[in-house]
Amino acid sequence: MSFLTVASATLKKDVRLEWRSKDAINAMLFFSLLVVVIFSFAFDPTAEESRRIAGGLVWVAFLFAAVVALNQTWARELRNQVLDAYRVSPAPANPLFLAKAVGNFIFVVVLEALMTPLFIMFYKLRALGPGWELVPIALLGTWALVVNGTFFAAISIRTRAREIMLPLLLFPLSIPALLAMVNATTSILTGEESARFWIALLVAYDVVFTTACLLLFETVLEAE
Amino acid sequence: MASSLTTVVVTEGLIKQFGRFAALRAISETFGGGKLYVIVGDNGAGKTTLLRTIAGLASPTRGTVSVLGATEVRQVRAQIGYMAHPSLLYDEMTGLENLRYFAGLYGVSGEDRCRNAIKTVKLDPDLDRPVGQYSQGMRQRMSLARALLNDPSLLLLDEPFSNVDARSAKEMAALLAQLRDQSKTIFVVTHQPALLEGAADEFVAMEMGKVVSRTSILQAAQ
Numbered sequence: 001m002s003f004l005t006v007a008s009a010t011l012k013k014d015v016r017l018e019w020r021s022k023d024a025i026n027a028m029l030f031f032s033l034l035v036v037v038i039f040s041f042a043f044d045p046t047a048e049e050s051r052r053i054a055g056g057l058v059w060v061a062f063l064f065a066a067v068v069a070l071n072q073t074w075a076r077e078l079r080n081q082v083l084d085a086y087r088v089s090p091a092p093a094n095p096l097f098l099a100k101a102v103g104n105f106i107f108v109v110v111l112e113a114l115m116t117p118l119f120i121m122f123y124k125l126r127a128l129g130p131g132w133e134l135v136p137i138a139l140l141g142t143w144a145l146v147v148n149g150t151f152f153a154a155i156s157i158r159t160r161a162r163e164i165m166l167p168l169l170l171f172p173l174s175i176p177a178l179l180a181m182v183n184a185t186t187s188i189l190t191g192e193e194s195a196r197f198w199i200a201l202l203v204a205y206d207v208v209f210t211t212a213c214l215l216l217f218e219t220v221l222e223a224e
Numbered sequence: 225m226a227s228s229l230t231t232v233v234v235t236e237g238l239i240k241q242f243g244r245f246a247a248l249r250a251i252s253e254t255f256g257g258g259k260l261y262v263i264v265g266d267n268g269a270g271k272t273t274l275l276r277t278i279a280g281l282a283s284p285t286r287g288t289v290s291v292l293g294a295t296e297v298r299q300v301r302a303q304i305g306y307m308a309h310p311s312l313l314y315d316e317m318t319g320l321e322n323l324r325y326f327a328g329l330y331g332v333s334g335e336d337r338c339r340n341a342i343k344t345v346k347l348d349p350d351l352d353r354p355v356g357q358y359s360q361g362m363r364q365r366m367s368l369a370r371a372l373l374n375d376p377s378l379l380l381l382d383e384p385f386s387n388v389d390a391r392s393a394k395e396m397a398a399l400l401a402q403l404r405d406q407s408k409t410i411f412v413v414t415h416q417p418a419l420l421e422g423a424a425d426e427f428v429a430m431e432m433g434k435v436v437s438r439t440s441i442l443q444a445a446q
Contacts, residue, residue, distance in 0.1 A: 006328060006329060009325055013314070013317070013325050016316075016317065016321075017314060017316050017317070020354075021316055076314075079314075079315065080310045080311045080312055080313055080314070080315065081308055081310040081312055082312050082313065082314060084281055084306075084312055085306075085312035085313075085329075085370065086329065087281055088280065088281060088301060088304060088306045089301060089326070089329040090298075090301040090302040090329070090330060090331070091329040091330075224281075224282055224283065
């Protein structure tokens, strides 16, 4: 069996399971919606203020929401100990990791696509810089969150307080990526400076952490 | 063919510890091919741990396990079928969807293989119901179908008859005897060894992490 065959079969399976249960997407949507509404009532910012705070607000909301999906991703494999069925099969470890990461990426991107219009509406947002650059920032930033999140969620599934453990492991390591995402988004919204440096930082972050996760995942999967 | 090997599983000084608790205590045993072994013993005797170690799901703390001639179990995973006490199936998918996915992990192609595995355990491959809505007995049988999917030469079954009605359990026992006759090596951990009395080649009794007897007569093992 090839790497891609196993990865695509696992991805299809995960998408099918999520489509049927909607566990992750519903929880993420509900959480993000709460953040949008509560913060808009709490601050009631002007358009100028919105442009300055929206980058931080949006990405922190997506980061917290993503944790919900990340916890779900492996919880599913623990029910009925299905992960053992993968471990006794001859399939290599990395296609499983990659499929899980891509699956989470799809779920979070869907969430972002649904929530972005609401953020724009509630915070009266309009980009003064090159708006199209928000697309690579969103894609690179989301990958940065889910690749590490998928990896650390796999580590934390065997711990007793896994819902707490995941943010504890993930958030500190995500600070450079989060910083790049927030600064890049703010730069584009305010139009004050170029976001190129932050985008380059996100590319480097993604390459380094994707490689590290792929190299280490087999050890995590085989751990008892 | 791996099952034609004279020895299929060899353990030498096998110790498995969980913290300070020793689940397996220096087990040195040799198991030949093409036989049906029934592992019996009280709860906590180490039966499941022994099975998981042979399957490669638990690594020995000390000692070695050789499976189908390989000391690294991962090299022979394609030839092993494993059924655990939980179903190892996704509740939200149908039996056929589950088997299609697992077939992909073994590089087994063809819808027919999945359908035949389901028919072998006397279930309907076209049953359009998620596994989560199956009865416990049906789930156990589907779990056995999953373990048989890759046509393994070594089959490791942990409590295959638990919560299965008497008739289905007898059918499963007959199927295991049939598989053994096809020169597959089968290890069954069970609290209902009487079901396999006519079919088993050996009853392996375990106590406190050790193999205390191996006999072809059930009463002697108990």
